[in-house]
Amino acid sequence: MREKIIIILVILLSLNQTIKVYAQLKSSEIIQGPFKIDLYPDGKIYIEQNNDEISTGGCPTTLLILEYQKNNQIKKETIDEYYEDGACVKIASIFFSKIHNKEYVFVMQKWEQNMPAINIYDNSYDTIAYTKNKDGKLCIDLNISKDHNLSEIDGTVADGKKVHYKYKTAAVIKKYLEQKYQ
Structure with a gap:
């Protein structure tokens, strides 16, 4: 009798852990941020990944x-x-900058x-400007x-040609934006 109770407890505990893991996989989670945003009083902006909505390529909604x-x-x-584009999208960076005295939010995507x-x-x-x-x-x-x-590719493309993208970080893009748009 005691062995049956122990077995039942072990099964219940493992089932409980399985349900917790499944629930974690099914929920939405903030993967970057939240960041205060000057464009809105008491505002914040963040990247959320929704594991409930998996695309046809198996990528979560971002x-x-x-x-x-x-x-x-x-x-x-x-x-x-x-969205996915041959691979699941990753958010490489979120950063803020002013252009012509106007506040902007930038989101750099990477595949x-x-x-x-x-x-x-x-x-x-x-990289998208908002x-x-x-x-x-x-x-x-x-x-x-x-x-x-x-927007560019960095690496080896189909014909074996190497392509190098120099705007892969927020700091480099900010410097470029200052030079081009100020």
């Missing part, structure tokens, strides 16, 4: 979230969603692609985001 107070209520808005069968070993980068529009909403600044220097 979101840029803004939280702020308005009329004594906390508002939570999804500003952008980042690590290693495909030995076709000789591709590269990291793809894309600021408030004339309606006071945080949105993509297309003029800056389409700057060809903010």
Whole structure:
């Protein structure tokens, strides 16, 4: 009888741990931030990964979230969603900068692609700029985001050619932005 009770307890404990692990895999989690954002009073911005919504490629949904107070209520808005592109997206950096005395949020995405069968070993980068529009909403600044220097490949591409992207860090991009847009 005592052995049966011990076995049942062991099964219940292991089942409890399995449920906890499954629940952790199914939940959303903040993977970067939160960071205070001067564009909104008492506002913060962060990257959230939603493991509930796995894409067809097996990648979790990655979101840029803004939280702020308005009329004594906390508002939570999804500003952008980042997608897989041959690999799951990783957020390499979030940083802030002023351009023409206007506050900006920058999000650098990165995809690590290693495909030995076709000789591709590269990291793809894309940095997106966000600021408030004339309606006071945080949105993509297309003029800056389409700057060809903010999106590139670093590594070996299909024809074996080596490509080197020099804007892989927030510090280097900030310096570039200061030179080009000030």
